[in-house]
Amino acid sequence: MQQERAVNPYDRFPMVIVEHLIKRFGSFNALSDVNLTVARGEKIVLCGPSGSGKSTLIRCINHIEKHDYGRIVVDGVELTDRIRDINSVRCEVGMVFQSFNLFPHLSVVENCMLAPLKVRGLPQSEALDRAMALLRKVRIHDQAKKYPAQLSGGQQQRVAIARALCMQPKIMLFDEPTSALDPEMVKEVLETMVELANDGMTMVCVTHEMGFAREVADRVVFMDCGSIVEEGDPSTFFRAPNTERARVFLNQIVH
Amino acid sequence: MNSLDFSIVAQAWPYLWSGLLLSLSLTVAAFLIGMLLGTLFALVQHFELRILSQVVRSYVALMRSIPLILVLFWFFFLVPIVLGHLSGNGRPIPTGATYTALITFGLFEAAYYSEIIRVGLRAVNKGQFEACQALALSTFDTYHHVVLPQVFRVASPIILSQTIILFQDTSLVYVLSLTDLLGAASKLAQLNGRLVEMYLAAAAVYLILSSVASQFVASLRKRYAVAGTYR
Ligand SMILES: Nc1ncnc2c1ncn2[C@@H]1O[C@H](COP(=O)(O)OP(=O)(O)OP(=O)(O)O)[C@@H](O)[C@H]1O
Ligand SMILES: [Mg+2]
Numbered sequence: 078m079q080q081e082r083a084v085n086p087y088d089r090f091p092m093v094i095v096e097h098l099i100k101r102f103g104s105f106n107a108l109s110d111v112n113l114t115v116a117r118g119e120k121i122v123l124c125g126p127s128g129s130g131k132s133t134l135i136r137c138i139n140h141i142e143k144h145d146y147g148r149i150v151v152d153g154v155e156l157t158d159r160i161r162d163i164n165s166v167r168c169e170v171g172m173v174f175q176s177f178n179l180f181p182h183l184s185v186v187e188n189c190m191l192a193p194l195k196v197r198g199l200p201q202s203e204a205l206d207r208a209m210a211l212l213r214k215v216r217i218h219d220q221a222k223k224y225p226a227q228l229s230g231g232q233q234q235r236v237a238i239a240r241a242l243c244m245q246p247k248i249m250l251f252d253e254p255t256s257a258l259d260p261e262m263v264k265e266v267l268e269t270m271v272e273l274a275n276d277g278m279t280m281v282c283v284t285h286e287m288g289f290a291r292e293v294a295d296r297v298v299f300m301d302c303g304s305i306v307e308e309g310d311p312s313t314f315f316r317a318p319n320t321e322r323a324r325v326f327l328n329q330i331v332h
Numbered sequence: 333m334n335s336l337d338f339s340i341v342a343q344a345w346p347y348l349w350s351g352l353l354l355s356l357s358l359t360v361a362a363f364l365i366g367m368l369l370g371t372l373f374a375l376v377q378h379f380e381l382r383i384l385s386q387v388v389r390s391y392v393a394l395m396r397s398i399p400l401i402l403v404l405f406w407f408f409f410l411v412p413i414v415l416g417h418l419s420g421n422g423r424p425i426p427t428g429a430t431y432t433a434l435i436t437f438g439l440f441e442a443a444y445y446s447e448i449i450r451v452g453l454r455a456v457n458k459g460q461f462e463a464c465q466a467l468a469l470s471t472f473d474t475y476h477h478v479v480l481p482q483v484f485r486v487a488s489p490i491i492l493s494q495t496i497i498l499f500q501d502t503s504l505v506y507v508l509s510l511t512d513l514l515g516a517a518s519k520l521a522q523l524n525g526r527l528v529e530m531y532l533a534a535a536a537v538y539l540i541l542s543s544v545a546s547q548f549v550a551s552l553r554k555r556y557a558v559a560g561t562y563r
Contacts, residue, residue: 139465139466140465141462141465141466164468164470167465167466167467167468168468170466171466172466174459174462174463174466176459178457178459178460178462178463179463180460180463180478180482181482182481182482182485191467191469191473191477191478192467192468192469195469195470195473195477196467196468196469196470196473240467241466241467244467244468
């Protein structure tokens with residue numbers, strides 16, 4: 078394991094580098110000059126008011142949104158317009174959406190096997206083994222043959238996490254993974270995410286779950302109006318934010 | 333008028349059966365051609381391929397605005413002439429009524445199926461495409477394994493309804509002197525003078541087949557309503 082790691086020359090570099098990122102929708106600046114570095118193994122929680130650009134930022138990292146200016150480098154590969162670069166970045170970046178986005182016509186295990194089969198070119202048996210192993214990890218392997226619509230929201234989101242992990246990504250992006258869930262299901266998804274963090278996964282999570290942020294985040298990044306306004310370790314940030322905007326925001330989500 | 337005598341229908345059954353077989357095989361063949369081309373047409377429009385999508389749009393509009401019987405005539409007279417020109421000697425090459433019917437129905441239905449599929453493509457949730465992107469699936473795999481299967485499922489009741497109409501429309505092949513179910517019934521009726529019995533028998537067959545198919549459509553609708561989340 079140690080040796081295998083030493084082979085990768087990019088290992089010493091951060092997992093993600095975002096420099097002077099600008100993203101426009103028409104004439105509207107959704108992101109203006111965002112700079113962010115994510116170290117290997119680092120867990121970042123991204124928060125901020127609605128419309129501040131959190132989703133846009135993480136969606137730029139796997140090129141679901143195409144950025145207009147600036148540089149994004151993921152695991153040593155810079156995101157350009159070249160399909161090859163985009164695909165190689167997407168292979169290393171897993172994403173979990175607020176609305177799960179499972180494939181409704183495929184069973185749970187087929188959801189998990191599709192990309193490993195088609196993108197990684199794994200043989201059927203290996204893709205199946207991997208899918209079952211990861212479904213077991215998120216404790217949903219006994220539902221493997223069911224269809225997404227037959228599962229609860231919390232179960233669906235855990236399947237979505239397993240599906241992303243089946244590509245063996247080096248970093249996981251979460252876009253408000255628990256905000257579409259009923260309160261009683263939030264916990265099971267957060268627990269899964271905590272376990273993933275404890276395994277050493279690099280994570281960028283857009284979430285307002287402060288308990289989760291306190292428990293796993295190495296850094297909390299606060300955004301407003303398309304910029305990063307403040308960042309710091311969770312205990313400091315939640316106790317005594319530096320900026321007025323962060324104070325206002327924290328007051329709102331607490332009450 | 334004489335009292336009805338349905339024993340005549342039993343005697344005529346083998347001939348009616350051969351007519352029905354033609355109707356059914358035309359329906360199946362036109363369905364396959366129509367779905368294949370219709371899906372392609374819908375994808376061309378969905379991807380907004382510049383010139384091609386305009387060509388397809390005009391084609392679909394044209395086919396949907398003229399009666400099928402006119403299209404049948406066209407193809408029957410035009411295709412041999414075009415083929416003759418293509419082959420170089422300029423003399424029309426007859427294509428045969430069966431092929432003409434097959435190609436015409438296929439091309440005609442393609443216009444209708446493509447509209448159904450085009451609307452279905454628009455109804456697929458944006459999140460499905462994003463999930464595919466996030467998993468690094470190629471555009472081909474995205475459409476092949478994720479998008480189109482969902483479209484076919486959602487649209488299957490409408491596609492089937494359209495196919496029932498197609499089945500009934502195959503009776504128009506009499507203009508090409510082909511003998512389908514209705515054609516067979518009508519020919520026999522003129523021979524034996526039993527118009528009422530023959531047309532009643534033909535109507536019964538259409539009724540039975542169409543209502544069986546409609547039942548199937550209804551069950552599909554129910555099934556996908558239960559499975560839910562198809563949007
Ligand atoms: N496809 C788009 N077209 C136009 N404007 C967009 C688009 N996507 C996002 N925006 C705008 O960009 C801004 C940032 O959006 P983004 O979704 O990144 O915010 P967010 O911080 O994730 O908010 P939320 O907490 O509501 O999810 C918003 O003002 C939004 O209206
Ligand atoms: Mg968002």
